[in-house]
Amino acid sequence: MISRAIAILQQAGFDLTARELAEIIWLAVHIEESEQSQQQPQQQSQQLNPPETQTQETPEIASSPQVTEPGAEISLPSAVLSSAKSPESREAIGIKVPAAVALRNSLALGRALRPLMRKIPSPIENILDEEATVYRIAQEKIWVPVLKPAPERWLELALVVEQSSSTAVWKQTITELQRLLKHHGAFRDVRTWELKVTETKAQLFPQNSTGAYSSTPYSPEVLIDSKGQRLILLVSDCISPAWRNKFIHPLLELWGRKGLMTILQLLPERLWERTALASEIPVQLHSLNPGVFNSQLIVETWDDDITDEIENTLQEDANKIKNPIPVPIVTLEPEPLLLWSRVIAGLGNVKTAGFKFSSEFSSVDGVEHSDTQQFTEHKQLNLTPAALVSRFRATASPLARRLAGLMAAAPVSLPVVQLIQQTLLPQSSQIHVAEVFMSGLLKPLTPIHQNTDADYIEYEFVEGIRELLLESVPVSKTISVIDNVSEFVAKRLGLSVREFEARLLVPASGGEDSVETKIRPFAQLKAQVLRQLGGEYARLADEIVTVHFKQGLALYKQGKLDEAITSYQKPLQIDPNNPIAHNHLGIALKNQGKLDEAIASYQRALQIDPNLANAHYNLGNALYDQGKLDEAIASYRKALQIDPNYANAHRNLGLALKDQGKLEEAIASYQRALQIYPNYPDAHNNLGNALKNQGKLDQAIASYRKALQMDPIYADVHFVLGNALSDQGKLDQAIASYQRALQIYPNYADAHNNLGIALKNQAKLDEAIASYRQALQIDPNYAYSHNNLGNALYDQGKLDQAIASYRQALQIDPNYPDAHNNLGIALRNQGKLDQAIASYQRALQIDPNYAKAHFNQGLALSDQGKLDQAIASYRQGLQIDPNDAKAHNNLGIALSDQGKLDQAIAELEIAVRLDPSSTLYRKNLENYKNEKKDF
Structure with missing residues (x-):
């Protein structure tokens, strides 16, 4: 046998x-x-197929529609490709479905590879030549073995898998292909590499024994074999940006001119026109010798008429494209694979399909490239959902169209798709899955990294697509998908179907329940699908919407804004016309500082329900934060038209009016808020601020004290109360208020600063300096405290330290006029008049109406004897502030020094009138009058 x-x-x-x-x-x-x-376990597994039952699921987060190119080209789902791991946005559902066989014709494929199984003598390994050894012993009586080269397979294989967003779709196919090639016996060695191509370089990452790819990159030249015995098989679907932008072409030329390489196209030939291959020149290739390099293959045109048309289109300037490299292309089908194998083996008059590629306009690994080229995802037209679905149905195969409709009734991940295939569409294959995933209808919800397990990647249909696909699916089929997926997931989570259904409607109270996080995506989608079915199904969908909304509120209260936003978006995908959900989504977005997005959510809520007062109020808050006061006021007034007793709206309207300088209207708004809600501490505080701005300090202080009666630990109110008391000269009480604010909030830098000011005004310079330093310890970039610290040090006569503090303030805020002015004063006191004048001039460049800087500049100019300039500075300052007695006195002195006694006396008379208590001014006036008499 x-x-x-x-x-x-x-x-x-x-x-x-x-x-x-x-x-x-x-x-x-x-x-x-x-x-x-x-045999027996197989029979048992067949019994595990879930029976059809009626269950529910829920939708994923909706986002902006994906855009695709015209003409139904295959496109990548937009994804984040990264070499580093990052936390996923939510817990993926770890379900594993026994995958259907991707290579259903593996035996036929193995037979098609037989022409490659030739052997050649090994250059390094020898074996015993039994016949020659026996002959030598018999003839020559020499008992020495005769060796001969061991036979070995003539080719080794480098299986290069292109990394792209679509790689996950082909995972099962690539895995089975690896297994087939490694165990077939046609190649003496099979190594797998991952290829990553960018605009400027191509990198290879070898696969290790665990199946993961190494993080160490290699140059593509590592695959060039000097003996010409390595076949490079590039596995790709030819739809990535690297193909569309021709960044991969130099790589094809490198491997094709120095070796033997072939493209293994994962898509069938009927789809090639929708890939980047549509822009290349199709040819037929054959060879009379085994293992010849691509550059030595015999090239024949596929169809002269078609080829001429393509070449005329591609080669408007024929001189720019020289010697395009021919590359065989083969699919995972027995007949074309057999023809290709025979061509590689040089077995006579057979031909295989191929394309001619040119790298004239691209660059990889050191070849110059154009800076104008951008390596971006393949751009797509901004098509409507209806247009996307119509295009897909017009170009996809019937099985792909049916599969897409069934997928629309379930959360989309590869295991779920495999479950749908096995239970409802067993005649479908991986090609049909690829048609759906690369149609532009889907987008990934989780980042895709280099070693991401494809089974854990979750996808979502572009907004509006799922509903359109479900319209063409019979209700019975939709329910079957829901039932099969629900029962399967329930079993994987250790729940009965009834428990699974209950958890959909009544989630666990603990927010960190791991089972709960896995159920949520199913609950979301189930609600969306059920709502579309109508009737009793729609009522169940409403219950699930309520669950998501309550989850969002709970997460918002916990400060988990990202999770809250996700929960608010889920009911909106189910019911896009839910104004309450839009409003609450806007609140969460505003708290993240995303004001434009928040405003859009509020406006959407108001489009649906124009009488939603809370949405008008929230819109006003977002507009106020953007500084759009007129629009904010209009929104607050609309809220109050709907609900005149909306205390918060009255109070915030007052804030906006106050910022516009309309203090009387602001006060009226605060008072109206307090009529509605007398125990409103914020409104009392804001009313106090407006009264203080009017100079009504007693009334302001009364308002602050009322606010503190309602909220004794309101640190901000203690602070502003201190400011009002300080303005009244009640420094002890002001200091007590600042200290109370600091007891409540020790890191209140403003309170430390203002406490320092009050202490300085009491001449407690050491304590003031300590307060300023405490403020600066909390906030080292607090320019005002640096300036105030400089003032206190100046009063202590520590001019160098004061100057250092002023300069520190100016490093933080170069346009701080007070610090420039104070620096000038300190420099003048050191006799550095030029530097002092420069500081005053800088202050006046920033604020030309800074009267004190004009006066101080006049003093420095007087010190330099530049009386005309000094007098001009005094006069400029007095035009701004004519009631400064000291400036009139100093101007009078300068005029007296010029001998202009009449003018000097006139200025001194003004000074005395402005400050009758000043003995200095009276004495100067008396002296000038006596001098005039003597003269």
Whole structure:
């Protein structure tokens, strides 16, 4: 029997060694035993197919529609490709479905590879030549073994898998292809590499023994074999930006001119026109010798008329494209794979399909490239959902169209798609899955990294697509998908179907329940699908919407804004016309500082329900934060038209009016808020601020004290009360208020600063300095405290330290006029008049109406004897502030020094009138009058 088996194998073209024959016989025996032992478990597994029951699911977060190119080109789902791991936005559902076989014709594919199984003598390994050894012993009596080169397979294989957003879709196909090639026996060695191509470089990452790819990159030249015995098989669907922008072309040329390479196209030939191959020149290739490089293949045109048309289109300037490289292209189908194998093996007059590629306008690994080229995802037209679905239905295969409709009734992930295929569409294949995933209808919800497990990537249909797809699916089929997926997931989570249904409607109270986080996506989608079915199903959908909304509120109160936003968006995907959800989504977005998005949410809520007072109020708050006071006021007034007793709206209207300087109207708004809600501490505080701005300090202080009666630990009110008391000169009470604010909030930098000011006004300079330093410890970039610290140090006569503080303030805020002015004063006191004048001039550049800087500049100019300039500075300052007695006095002194006694006396008379208590001014006036008499 064994000899007969050997004869059959030899007739079939297999040249096997004795060891290989023994292994085949051993394997055949064990396979037979294994099949017998597995028959019973297979019968049991068939019983695990879930029966049809009626259950529910819920939708994912809706986002902006995906855009696709015209003409139904295949496109990548937009994804974040990253080499580093990052936390996913939510917990993925770890369900594993026994995957259907992707290569259903693996035996036929194996037979198609037989022409590559030729052997050649090994250059390094020798074996015993039994016949020659026996002959030598018999003839020459020499008992020395004769060796000969061991036979080995003539080719080794580098399987290069392009990394792109679509790689996850082909995971099962690529895995089975690897297994087939490694165990087939056609190649002496099979190594798998991942290829990553950007605009400027291409990198290879070898696969290790665990199946993961190394993080260490290699140059593409590492695959060039000097002996020409390595076949490079590039696995791709040719739709990534690297293909569309021709960034991969230099790589094809590198491998094709220095070796033997082929593209293994994962998509069938009927879809090639929708890939980047549509812009290349199709050819037929053959060879008379085995293993020739691509550049040596014999090229024939596929169709002269078509080829001429393509070449005329692609080569407007024929001189720019020189010697395009021919590259064979093959699919995972037996017939084209057999033709390709024969061409590679050089077996006579056979031809295989291929394309001619040119790298003239691209660059990889050191070749110059154009800076104007942008490596971006393939751009798509901003098509409406209806247009996207119409285009898909017009170009997709019937099975792909049916699969997309069934997928619309379930959360989209590869395991769920495999479950749908096995239970409802067993005749579909991986090609049909790829048609759906690359149609532009889907987008990934989680980032896709280099080593991301494809089974854990979740997808969502572009907004509006799911509903359109479900319209074409019979209700019975939709319910079947829901039932099958729900029952399968329930079993994987250790729940009965009834428990699973209950958890959909009544989530666990603990927000961190891991089972709960896995159920939520199903609940969301189930509600969306059920609502579309109508009737009793719609009522169940409303219950699930309520669950999501309550979850959002709870998460918002916990400060988990990202999770809250996600929960608010889910009911909106189910019911886009829910104004309450839009309003609450806006609140969460505003708290994240995303004002434009928040405003859009409020406006959407008001489009649906114009009488939603809270949405008008929230819109006003967002507009106020943007500084759009007129629009904010209009929104507050609309809220009050709907609800005149809306105390918060009255109070915030007052804030906006106060910022516009309309203090009387602001006060009226605050008072109206307090009529509605007398115990409103914020309104009392705001009323106090407006009264203080009017100079009504007693009334302001009364308002602050009322606010503190209602909220004694309101630190901000203690602070502003201190400011009002300080303005009244009640420094002890002001200091007590600041200290109370600091007891409540010790890191209140403003309170430390103002406490320092009050202490300085009491001449308690050391304590004031300590307060300023405390403020600066909390906020080192607090320019006002640096300036105030400088003032206190100046009063202590520590001019160098004061100058250092002023300069520190100016480093933080170069346009701080007070600090420039104070620096000038300190420099003048050090006799550095030029520097002092420069500081005053800088202050006046910033604020030309800064009267004190004009006066101080006049003093410095007087010190320099520049009386005309000094007098001009005094006069400029007095035009701004004519009631400064000291400036009139100093101007009078300067005029007296010029001998202009009449003018000097006139200025001193003004000074005395403005400050009758000043003995200095009276004495100067008396002296000038006496001097005039003597003169």
